[in-house]
Amino acid sequence: MQPPSESVFCLLEREIAVFVRRAEAARIALLKDTPMDRSTYLLLQELSGRGPLGIKALAEALLLDISTASRQTATLEERGYVERVTDPRDARYKLLHITQRGLEQLGEMGRARAAFYAELLKEWPEEERQAFGELMAKFNRTTGKHIAEYRAAEACAGDRKAGEPGE
Numbered sequence: 001m002q003p004p005s006e007s008v009f010c011l012l013e014r015e016i017a018v019f020v021r022r023a024e025a026a027r028i029a030l031l032k033d034t035p036m037d038r039s040t041y042l043l044l045q046e047l048s049g050r051g052p053l054g055i056k057a058l059a060e061a062l063l064l065d066i067s068t069a070s071r072q073t074a075t076l077e078e079r080g081y082v083e084r085v086t087d088p089r090d091a092r093y094k095l096l097h098i099t100q101r102g103l104e105q106l107g108e109m110g111r112a113r114a115a116f117y118a119e120l121l122k123e124w125p126e127e128e129r130q131a132f133g134e135l136m137a138k139f140n141r142t143t144g145k146h147i148a149e150y151r152a153a154e155a156c157a158g159d160r161k162a163g164e165p166g167e
Helices: 006-030 038-050 055-061 066-079 100-120 126-162
Strands: 082-086 094-098
Touching: 006 100, 038 055, 038 066, 038 082, 038 094, 038 100, 055 066, 066 082, 094 100
Parallel strands: none
Antiparallel strands: 082 094
16 A cells, blocks of 8 residues: 555645635634534533533543633533532532533534534535545544644653753
């Protein structure tokens, strides 16, 4: 098997850049009247799918630093989308739990987003839509894994540097 040509990576680089730009422009233009922003949607998706989580686990799952996750979840609490519950394994800790209101808003937003993409891709054959979704999911998993590995290596390098004499 021969290695992929450089041209495929040039194509991917450009198309991903265009995709990110157009996805954001479409979100702003077509989803601006929906009840929540992307960060709220992703946080609620994670809590809905995985159940109550601590702030650290939530931040790690979404590749956020803890201060960003804390700030964003404080907004979710203010809106009544999440609540803090005692961790059943250790009463000293609190977990974030999606509320009924959060589930309802998440469902509404999910339906709006699905309708948007259904309209956008209505001329694509079903097989292409399915393949695109599967490849996007694979790309997102690969990207998440790569970022997590990079951050772990960076943390190890920082730990080694902190232990050097004269620091």
